[in-house]
Amino acid sequence: MSTATAQKKGFGATLWDYLTTVDHKKIAILYLVAGGIFFLAGGLEAMLIRIQLAVPDNDFVSAGLYNQLITMHGTTMIFLAAMPLIFALMNIAVPLQIGARDVAFPFLNSLGFWLFFFGGVLLNVSWFTGGAPDAGWTAYAPLSTTSPGHGVDYYVMGLQISGAGTLIGGINFLVTIVNMRAPGMTYMRMPLFTWTAFVTSVLILFAFPALTVGLFLMMFDRMFGANFFDPQMGGNHVIWEHLFWIFGHPEVYILVLPIFGLFSDIISTFSKKRLFGYSAMVFAVVLIGFLGFMVWAHHMFTTGLGPVANSIFAIATMAIAVPTGIKIFNWIFTMWGGSIRMTTPMLWTVAFIPSFTLGGFGGVMLAAAAADYQYHDTYFVVAHFHYVIVGGVVFGVFAGLHYWWPKFFGTMLSEKLGKLAFWPFFIGFHLTFFIQHFLGLMGMPRRYWKFLPNQDLDLGNLVSTIGAFLMAIGAVIFLINVIVTSVKGEKVSGDPWDGRTLEWSIPSPPPFYNFTQTPLVRGLDPLWIEKRQGNGKMTPAEPLGDIHMPNNSFIPFVMSLGLFIAGFGFIYQVDDKNWLIVGIAGMLITLGSMFVRSVKDDLGYHIHKEDLEKGAGSE
């Protein structure tokens, strides 16, 4: 077991290894692959939407299918693509950056992944069972509560299950960062990516329960005859909007904060400079996280909250632009006077700064409550959030993958292909979304199936579709890069970028126990300090000794599978109560595996000092 990773293994053994793994680096790969596949699915949906809107009065897809496409595109991209890709980056980097051997709860880490995965699969099964959800990713009541068929039921169950996974993942990272930092790694010496992962995890902890509650109420409304959102029965549908956005606004920061951290690390590495204003950056992240909870009603300005509530939320929203601005300036000041290397990660980063800033400008315009009566539910909003999410999160994921690819797989993505993928994507992105601002100002509503000819909307929409195709070309080139790189399989050193933080002090890919000896951290950018003032290697903080490792486990998979099965039972018991048997059977599988986990002692195993000296596990 302990030296298993070193040998070449057959396909079956590798598959089993990944199904049972509790190693944060392998879980990162699982998140990457699953998130990548869902990203492609969401991208395909986006292309279909843009084809439908390429020309006026188009009949490429039917109205009903169109609603399913926009709903699934949004839901998939946020919950099943962006979230897991962020988790992939956090999993690969956070334990390495703080000098830990794994996350605090490896078993829970695997459980979090499998819950997310089965929730996502459940959601997508709806395509094949009579129609996907069609009430928008926001699923406003009463549209969602009265939507016929089972589409929205799949939305409720799928998000509930994957949401539980995300919550588990968030708590795991909190505990990891609080408890597992290497000696000397004080809070104010943590790399910015770890800091932002920490704040994001706090946001997950506080925001996801609101979604859980909202989905729970909706589940009862749709499947068990409750009336929480039905005004005629004494309910109130605005409650859904509040619950959704109390979760939903922090969610957008959950996505973008780790990316902020990642860009900070990248900029500092490739400018060969310490991050400008480190403590101001940390302060800004915490402040954004804090303010993020007090602005959700800016999505509801036109709901009729009244002028007082609207003004309060408008001002709170604009306040967020201040810490965001601090960060933008600090990034620029970090580059200022640095010796800049324009590698692919840096290219995405430099492109991110103006793109994201444009999105922020759009946001501040939207935050003016009175003006929002004009913008709301038009393409202006669509332009805004794609600028921040694509220009922020997607650019960031590309940058992060290029940056940490050596830590994922031990190889380097080709720089040439990386830059070749960047340009069509970057140009396509601005073509697609910049013009949507104007479509929105001209009054084109979002989520409409078609628009009429000769209303000055034709050209703008065509340009937007052409841009979307350019983005698709960029994404395909990236995929080719991945394939070419893995076929070539050229191994690289542990520190190909001349890095500053702890993850670059160990081989690529790292041995499964990460650090043979826990490193001693002497300041911010610990590896850089050793390169400048020491011998370029981390000083160990402990003598070489046995390493305690957790055992692999298949239980997380089974636990999540149980909930997946139960999901179908609950969805279809609406038609036929016999389906409740399936629901109960699924719950029994889950509870049974929880029981097994609780009563069976699983103490892990030790890698012995002698084996470590012989180089166990390093490849």
Add this chain to the structure above:
Amino acid sequence: MAKNTNSTSYEFYKQKNKEEMKYQLITFALMIIFTLVSFGMVIAEYNPMFTIPVIILLACVQVGFQLYYFMHMSHKGHGLPALFLYSGVFVALLTVLAMVTIVWW
């Protein structure tokens, strides 16, 4: 020498535990009294506009007692859990406040 420090620290902890025990007993007694008062007010059929706020207040104090005297949050090294707890309370209160003021009012 080593033995000596050991015994003084033993004495010190004994003293400390005794003190803690005292606080736990006092708070335990107070909590029972609070509960009796709450029930008493309901049985005596005071005006609900008075009874309900008072019961909520007493409940909050009891939660504080629980956290600080029984779950040892007053001890050192519990700063972070306290921070998270209060942030959670803050977010929850904000939610409830918003619901009360802009949905149901």
